[in-house]
Each structure stands twice: as structure tokens, then as C-alpha cells.
Amino acid sequence: MTAMKTVRYVLWAAVAVVVAGAAAIFVINQLDEDSPPANVASIGGPFSLTDQHGETVTEADLKGHPSAMFFGYTFCPEVCPTTLLEMTSMMEKLGPDADKLKVYFVTVDPERDTQSVLAEYLQAFDPRIVGLTGSREAIDQALSAYRVFSRKVERDKGPYLMDHTAGVYLLNSDGTFTGTIAYQEDEETAMAKLKRLVGRS
Secondary structure, three states, X not given: OOXXXXXXXXXXXXXXXXXHHHHHHHHHHHOOOOOOXXXXXXXXXXXXXXXXXXXXXXXXXXOOOOEEEEEEOOOOOOHHHHHHHHHHHHHHHHHHHHHHOEEEEEEOOOOOOOHHHHHHHHHHOOOOEEEEEOOHHHHHHHHHHOOOOEEEEOOOOOOOEEEEOOOEEEEOOOXXXXXXXXXXXXXXXXXXXXXXXXXOO
């Protein structure tokens, strides 16, 4: 292969990466529009989990009010407590409108995140945040329904960690997915999404 051909292949590869990245950004941005495009996979489906008070919560409980769902775990060193603190702050700033919004924290680590562990952990955040856990099978069903990535990461020292999807899922009062709040997204932008969501209830 000549040097010129090598350079040409490298340039085409770079263009392909840029195009792929732009396409990904387009799809992510489209998830925040009022009507997600038809080519975006359906997000949501049947599940049956238990909250930190021992009450059963299913997909039917997502209807009648807008919801924000975050998937994480209590042993998470950074992403989960940061996101829950941000949600707590934004709920406070929503004022009375925050009562229209249901916020769910769904564990991806049910082996450690029992009902009692969730109850203790969530005391550090807004008391309206509902923690959800269940059997491994029940959690996996919920993760599959909402297209959530989750993977155990073993370590040589210390307890295992969990890689997982970090965005907050937004659902309207019909329980239909409408968009996301990205991890550490600009607060003004995130607040605008929540206000728009609450206004649709």
C-alpha cells in the first residue's frame, strides 16, 4: 500500500468516526423532543419491584403523574450520590410543583441493596424519592425494559463496583419515556426539562 493510500484510508476513517459521533449526538438530542422519532427503540415495559417501605411498585404506578427514574446503587462512589443530590436540589427549586413529580431510584445491585439498605441510604436525600429493589430476576426485567446497561466490576481490593447507565429517565403522566437528563447536565437545562415535564401532568 502506498503512503498516499495509507493517508487516504486514515482520513476516511477519521471522517467515519466524526459522522458516527454526530449521529449518536443527534439520537441523544432527539430523545429530549416532545415526540421521539420512530426509529428510537421503545423504552419502558412491565416490572414489579418493592420500595424501601415494602410496598409493591409496578409500571402501572408510573401513570397519573410525571416521573423521573434513575438507575444506580447505594455503594456507588460518585455518580449516584451526586445525581440524587442534584435531584434533591432541583426538587426543592421546583417548589410545590415537585409534589407532582415522582422520583424513583432503581437499584442495579439488588444483592446488596435490600429494602432496609435503601431506606437508610435515601434518608440523605429528598424524602419523596422512592427506592426500588427486588430479586435479581425482577431487577433484570426492569433494566431490560428501560434499556439500562449494568455490569459488575470486580476489584482486587475492596468490594465490587457496578458500571451502569448514568442518565435520569423522564416519563410523562402516561408512563411514556420523553427524554433524559444527562449526568451532571447544566442545571438550568435540567430544570427546564423538569418544569416542562411537570407542566404536562
